[in-house]
Amino acid sequence: MKKGDIRELLAGDVQADRLVPPSGLTAHLTIFVSGAMAFLAVFALALSLASGRLADRWADELARSATLRISASADQRAVLTEAALAILEQTPGVASARAMTPEEQAALLAPWFGASLPLDSLPVPQLIEVVADGPGYDAEGLRLRLSAEIPGAVLDDHTRWREPLVRAAGSLRTLGVFSVLLIGCAMAAMITLAAHAGLAANAQVIEVLRLVGAQDRYIANAFERRFTLRALIGAAGGMALGVFGVALLPSAGDADGFLTGLGFQGAGWLVPLLVPLLGAGVAFAATRAAARRRLERLQ
Amino acid sequence: MKKGDIRELLAGDVQADRLVPPSGLTAHLTIFVSGAMAFLAVFALALSLASGRLADRWADELARSATLRISASADQRAVLTEAALAILEQTPGVASARAMTPEEQAALLAPWFGASLPLDSLPVPQLIEVVADGPGYDAEGLRLRLSAEIPGAVLDDHTRWREPLVRAAGSLRTLGVFSVLLIGCAMAAMITLAAHAGLAANAQVIEVLRLVGAQDRYIANAFERRFTLRALIGAAGGMALGVFGVALLPSAGDADGFLTGLGFQGAGWLVPLLVPLLGAGVAFAATRAAARRRLERLQ
Amino acid sequence: MAVISLEQVGYSYSGKELLSDVSVDLSPGSFHFLTGPSGSGKTTLIKLCYGALLPTVGRVRAFDADLAALDRDQTALLRRRVGVVHQDCRFLDHLPLADNIALPLIVSGRDMGQENTNLTDLMHWVGLSARADALPPELSGGERQRAALARAVIMSPDVILADEPTGNVDWDMSQRLLKLLVELNRMGKTVLVASHDLALIRAAKNQVQARVLRISEKRLQLAGADL
Amino acid sequence: MAVISLEQVGYSYSGKELLSDVSVDLSPGSFHFLTGPSGSGKTTLIKLCYGALLPTVGRVRAFDADLAALDRDQTALLRRRVGVVHQDCRFLDHLPLADNIALPLIVSGRDMGQENTNLTDLMHWVGLSARADALPPELSGGERQRAALARAVIMSPDVILADEPTGNVDWDMSQRLLKLLVELNRMGKTVLVASHDLALIRAAKNQVQARVLRISEKRLQLAGADL
Ligand SMILES: Nc1ncnc2c1ncn2[C@@H]1O[C@H](COP(=O)(O)OP(=O)(O)OP(=O)(O)O)[C@@H](O)[C@H]1O
Numbered sequence A, B: 001m002k003k004g005d006i007r008e009l010l011a012g013d014v015q016a017d018r019l020v021p022p023s024g025l026t027a028h029l030t031i032f033v034s035g036a037m038a039f040l041a042v043f044a045l046a047l048s049l050a051s052g053r054l055a056d057r058w059a060d061e062l063a064r065s066a067t068l069r070i071s072a073s074a075d076q077r078a079v080l081t082e083a084a085l086a087i088l089e090q091t092p093g094v095a096s097a098r099a100m101t102p103e104e105q106a107a108l109l110a111p112w113f114g115a116s117l118p119l120d121s122l123p124v125p126q127l128i129e130v131v132a133d134g135p136g137y138d139a140e141g142l143r144l145r146l147s148a149e150i151p152g153a154v155l156d157d158h159t160r161w162r163e164p165l166v167r168a169a170g171s172l173r174t175l176g177v178f179s180v181l182l183i184g185c186a187m188a189a190m191i192t193l194a195a196h197a198g199l200a201a202n203a204q205v206i207e208v209l210r211l212v213g214a215q216d217r218y219i220a221n222a223f224e225r226r227f228t229l230r231a232l233i234g235a236a237g238g239m240a241l242g243v244f245g246v247a248l249l250p251s252a253g254d255a256d257g258f259l260t261g262l263g264f265q266g267a268g269w270l271v272p273l274l275v276p277l278l279g280a281g282v283a284f285a286a287t288r289a290a291a292r293r294r295l296e297r298l299q
Numbered sequence C, D: 001m002a003v004i005s006l007e008q009v010g011y012s013y014s015g016k017e018l019l020s021d022v023s024v025d026l027s028p029g030s031f032h033f034l035t036g037p038s039g040s041g042k043t044t045l046i047k048l049c050y051g052a053l054l055p056t057v058g059r060v061r062a063f064d065a066d067l068a069a070l071d072r073d074q075t076a077l078l079r080r081r082v083g084v085v086h087q088d089c090r091f092l093d094h095l096p097l098a099d100n101i102a103l104p105l106i107v108s109g110r111d112m113g114q115e116n117t118n119l120t121d122l123m124h125w126v127g128l129s130a131r132a133d134a135l136p137p138e139l140s141g142g143e144r145q146r147a148a149l150a151r152a153v154i155m156s157p158d159v160i161l162a163d164e165p166t167g168n169v170d171w172d173m174s175q176r177l178l179k180l181l182v183e184l185n186r187m188g189k190t191v192l193v194a195s196h197d198l199a200l201i202r203a204a205k206n207q208v209q210a211r212v213l214r215i216s217e218k219r220l221q222l223a224g225a226d227l
């Protein structure tokens, strides 16, 4: 779509506009199809964005935290902890490492022993929280080095119980992207077909206009304007309804930290605006192609 | 739809069938719209069934398991455990209660203390696994009774960390049902509109047939057969593609127990068969209504 | 008993009166011409005769039935006994000409095998044998008109209403078509032909005893000896 | 220089030859009739003249340009200089009659205010003043034909090609329409009228110097003194 095309499209021509029948079933079809598909597309977008967020959060929260456990007698503990922290600090991919305070450890163990646990009197191992940064660290390498230098150190990167969750989040994200693509394609195909059907219904109009000396561009423009507008109106309406519907959906609450709500967040609310633009663009291209094809059949 | 109608519809009439133009854009539109919507409907169904299963499983697994912790000196422990089990057995809504073996407790604590923990030498509390049945038990009442009769007993029913998950599962389920309804309605509306547009495109055929003495039923039947068949073919194709697509989706694996795969399970694979039937039914009703309406305009 | 009779019929399109107090009987086996200036209501009158329009005033009876009292299926059955040539001849554009001409047979469920010679003869008479497989949009104006006449008479109906059946054909062909109508009339069919072609009407009067009706100023009159 | 000239033109529909070796010049200001039996190719010949069909053999020139060499926009511009009355008159069914008649003005971007008296006069002449607001489907057969003629001449084109412009109107009206064409011819327009109505052609020969072309057996001949 060149710049001149858009200007021409917007400029309009009251006379030319009247040449296309104002309404009829195929017009309603275009509007409705655009609307319904835009509505579905907004939901698919919401699903996709939410599952993306979810996958990010799970991957983040789970992949980034690992625990290093140092079991040692009370006198060696402090030394070994220092050594371990030093190693971790040198390890590429580790963002931070922090020895847990006795209070934190007590809180973690509370479900098992109750809050009144005399932690000092127990051979409780020292726990070190390891937070990875972006690409993560080489867990195997780290394990090898730790076992060589610090006896009794065990690195638990939660891989086992994290894996299914991360996989599930990944497949949710795939599903979201997939359904957006699917609905987007279905929307494009249906608007195209509706535009074609609309032009087929107006075959006589096109023929008469051509016979009285209208140029191809003039005829095509009249239809493009009309159908693009219909698709835009339909898709904008469907989009608005969809956004409204998404806003009404029960939110899982962000504070829970585990599952995010289905809605949009922040700038995400602007993403649905793309839907009517896509719809109008598809309608424009489809109408132009169909009109040219029909015209070329007429001498 | 009465029985006679269906028979008539299936019986067909080779002569009458030729009276409806064999194809054209609106025919493709009907087929494509049915197909695309059936495809989406299958995915929505899969999502709905999977989220239903997920919600059930989470609610089940989480709501049913609670832990009773008895902190007591080694000599009192066995007695109090017996007493607690007795109370739990009498509590309505508790399916079973079982004291954990030392090995189980050691396994649970392993992440904290390593596998070689000398559990016997520690003041580790006794844990009792409580499994609720269907409706569940009255947690507050149970707590009161336990605190009265067994000092040091703490019932942890995981409510706090379970709640957001159950809520999330519930909203997933709502979303699934909602999207099935949404796509079902959009499918019905689009097939209706496509059938109407198809009939509008055939206005001249209907007029000519009426003028040469064809009866309303004859004319309507010819179109009903054609459009019902188109919707059926389109929806069956879309359904088949959809089922195929769902079968190809990465499965989160059932063994993980936390998230189920998105596919259908068992008899669930038969549910998509409803989609083409719905499509054909809608097409039949829409065509009949539209044909009658058009005919009534002609004297 | 008249086959079709209009009794004090009036007709208005959205309030504008076009015909008023029209009474006429088409008795069995009669031959009528209907004439009048363009826009005077010839087509409207013919539509009233086969129930495509219902009179706003008065009554139209066909085969002893009040057209306004028939239900839709009865109207359809009536149309199988009345062959109509429409002024704007419409066809099923996806079916070959032969099928279009045989359309009344198809929709009434007649056995096409038996009627086949009839169809062939008729297409030959109207000069369309060579175009049997053509689609209607590929026909010339005159060919369409001839096809419309053939379709109207294929069922051998009791009454034939022809609206300008010769407007687009040359003189020789119009004589040929007229001869077909006269032949059918001799076989006992009732015929009404709307036409503005006075030469055709004069030619017909030599072959058949025809009455000429003229619409003028909303009324139907019997045309004088000038025709 | 001829306004439109056919040079050894042949035309075949999907292999079946309809016209062969047709040569004719329409010189500026000339008046031609085109006649021939139904299906002989009159409409086809007219379509060749304004580029709706391109000849399968030979060449058609209009205003000194080879029609086959024009691009689509040039063809469109050519059509504004050629007014055509189509045999199957088609309109925009959603626009009132007056707009339909003014359609060539609208699509060529002319100022409607200036042309308004012209339109009113023309509609009055063809007897459609009272129907200006009617939609095309509400018109009678003859009214449609008159509207088609009005639409063809509204742009005051250099050439007027009329395909059976009087097939559906009565004698008086056909004389009136003929007079309009003769008037335009006197103003210097080139006119070609296809018609099977020999009476009309004879009447015209009294008013204007017209040549009569006849298609017979694929060839175009000048009709003899019998006309
Ligand atoms: N559906 C309609 N709505 C409004 N007016 C109509 C409608 N149909 C016809 N008319 C008008 O009624 C008048 C008579 O129409 P009709 O077709 O009966 O004329 P006619 O005698 O057959 O003319 P012609 O010889 O031109 O065919 C015309 O002026 C026409 O415009």
Ligand SMILES: Nc1ncnc2c1ncn2[C@@H]1O[C@H](COP(=O)(O)OP(=O)(O)OP(=O)(O)O)[C@@H](O)[C@H]1O
Binding pocket: C131, C134, C137, C138, C139, C140, C141, C142, C143, C168, C169, D013, D014, D018, D036, D037, D038, D039, D040, D041, D042, D043, D044, D045, D087, D196
């Ligand atoms: N698109 C087409 N495809 C095939 N054959 C065609 C097509 N258009 C016209 N014909 C055939 O070409 C022949 C000439 O058609 P044309 O319309 O030129 O005749 P005409 O002289 O105008 O006849 P009429 O007086 O009946 O209008 C006819 O036999 C017609 O059936």
Ligand SMILES: [Mg+2]
Binding pocket: C042, C043, C044, C087, C163, D140, D141, D142
């Ligand atoms: Mg008429």
Ligand SMILES: [Mg+2]
Binding pocket: C140, C141, C142, D042, D043, D044, D087, D163
């Ligand atoms: Mg012709």
